[in-house]
Structures are given as structure tokens and as C-alpha cells.
Amino acid sequence: MTCPAYAFASEGGIDAILPKMNEFIPMLVAFIILWIVLAKFGWPVFNGMLEKRENTIREALKKSEEAQIESERVLAEYKQQLADAKAQSTQIIADARAIGEAVKADITAQAQTEASDMIAKAKLAIEAEKKQAIADLQASIADTSVDVASRLIGQDLTEGEHRAIIERYVKEAGSFNGN
Template sequence: MAVILPDMVEFIPMVVAFIVLAIILGKFGWPKFNDMLEKREATIAESLRKSEEARAESERVLAEYQKELAEAKAQAAKIVADAKQMGETLKADLSAQAQQEAAAIVEKARAAIEVEKRAALAELQGSIADISVDVASRLVGTDLSDDEHRKIIERYVNEAGSFDAN
């Protein structure tokens, strides 16, 4: 049993040393240890509070960013729609302008054709008049004067009518 129970000569000083050490630690060590634990608890609580504030701020910033992103998407869609509308309008304007220019070109061509037609008819009438005078002079056997030629031609044109198809 001597192995289990300590020797009293050693036991009493150890108990006295333990009690003195417990009193010293209780008086000086435990308050410092308790202060250190309270500071650590306060630091952790402050860190949790700051972490919660940072989380709330990041959620607010994320919501703001998502709102701005949605507005940017809407604005981009509006710009694309406006550009598309402007393109359609420009296309319609260019098409109308091209049609007007084509109509003007066709009208100018018709006017030029009409002028050429009238010139050709006048030339044809002159040729017919010359041929008619030549045929008449051969039939009559004498040359006619310019005044006589004109009278015959005018009478022929009045009797036969104009070559103008209008």
C-alpha cells in the first residue's frame, strides 16, 4: 500500500504548496486569464458583427449590381431596337428615293423617246415631201418652184392627215 499512498513527510508540503499556488493563481492568474477570455470573446463577437455587416453590404452591392445589369440590358435592348427601327426607316427611305430616281429616269427616257419620235416623224415628213415633189415633178414633167412645192405638200398633208399617231 505504500506505493499508492504518498509519504506524509512529502505529502504535507505538497498540499501546502498546492494550496499556496491555488491561492496565488486564484488571486492573480485567474483574473488575467478571465480578462483574456473576455477580450477574446469580445474580439470574436466583434468579428462576427463585422462579418455580418460585410455580408449585408455585399448582398446590398450584389442587388444593386443586378439592378444596374438589368437596366443596362434593357438599355442595350432599346438601343438595338432603335437601331433596327432606324435601319428599317433608312431602308424604306432609300427604297423610296431609288424608286423616285428610277421613275425620273423612266420619265426622262420617255421624254427623250418622244423628242426622237417627233424628230423622226419630222424627218420622215420631210423625206416624204421631197419624194412626193420628185414623183410629182416626174409625173408632171416639169420642175416646180419652192412655193408650188410647199402648196402641194401642205395640201397633201391636210388631205392625208398628220403622221403623228397621237
């Protein structure tokens, strides 16, 4: 019974699977009617559902492709904006460094100029004080030498004689100065 060959052999062979003629014709007529009804009413509905599903899938694929293209465009836009921002920040940093270097150079130049001016003013002040000290020293020496000369001579000199002696002495003392 487990093998179909034994089933055919025990019930009379091939007649077991073939329908009987009195059952075959009504089954054939019912099958044809069913087929016509399904072909007339069922198949268009089924075909419409298939076409609707196909259109839905096609539209979803089209929308997904459009979304992918849009996302790639937005990604490219963002990458471009990022690159622009990086370039702009690099330019800002370079400009800031250049400005910093320029300010540093200006400050250094200004400091050097001020230092040179201060040194020049100090030299002028030292030279003026030196000349004043020499003039004071010469006047003091002249007065001292007139006093010594008048004591040595033993007489007072007139104003004109004092001047002549002082001027001669200043000329001689000036030649010793060397400056």
C-alpha cells in the same frame, strides 16, 4: 477488487473514504487559502481572458455581418449595372434596327424615284425621237411626192407652189398618223 463495494467491505466500510481528522483540518485550511488566492489573483485573470475572447468573437461577428451587408450591397449594385447594360444594349440594337430600316426605306424610295425619273426621261426621249422620225418621214414623203408630182405634171413648180403642196400633204399625212 474490481468492485468498490468489496473494497469498502474489506477495509472497514465508510471509514476508508473519509479523511482522518488530523489530515482534514490542514487540508481544509490549505483549500481555503488556495481558494482565496485563486479568487483574488487567478479568477480576475481568467475572467479577463474570457471577456477578451468574448469581445474578440463579438467584433468578428460584427465585422462579418458588416462584410455580408456590404457584399449584398455590391451584388445588388452589380445586378443593377448588369440590368442597365442589358437594357442599354437592347436599346442600341433597337435603334440600330430602326436606323437600318429607315436607311433601307430611304434607299428603296430613292431607287424608285430614280427609276421613275429614268422611265419618264426615256419616255420623253422616245416621244421626241418619234416626233423627229415622223417629221423626217413627212419631209421625205413631201419631197418624194413633189418629185413625183412634178414628173407627172411635167413641169417644175416654183418655190411657193412647192410649199403650198407640201403643207397640204403634211396636213393630210398628219391626219393619217392618228397620234
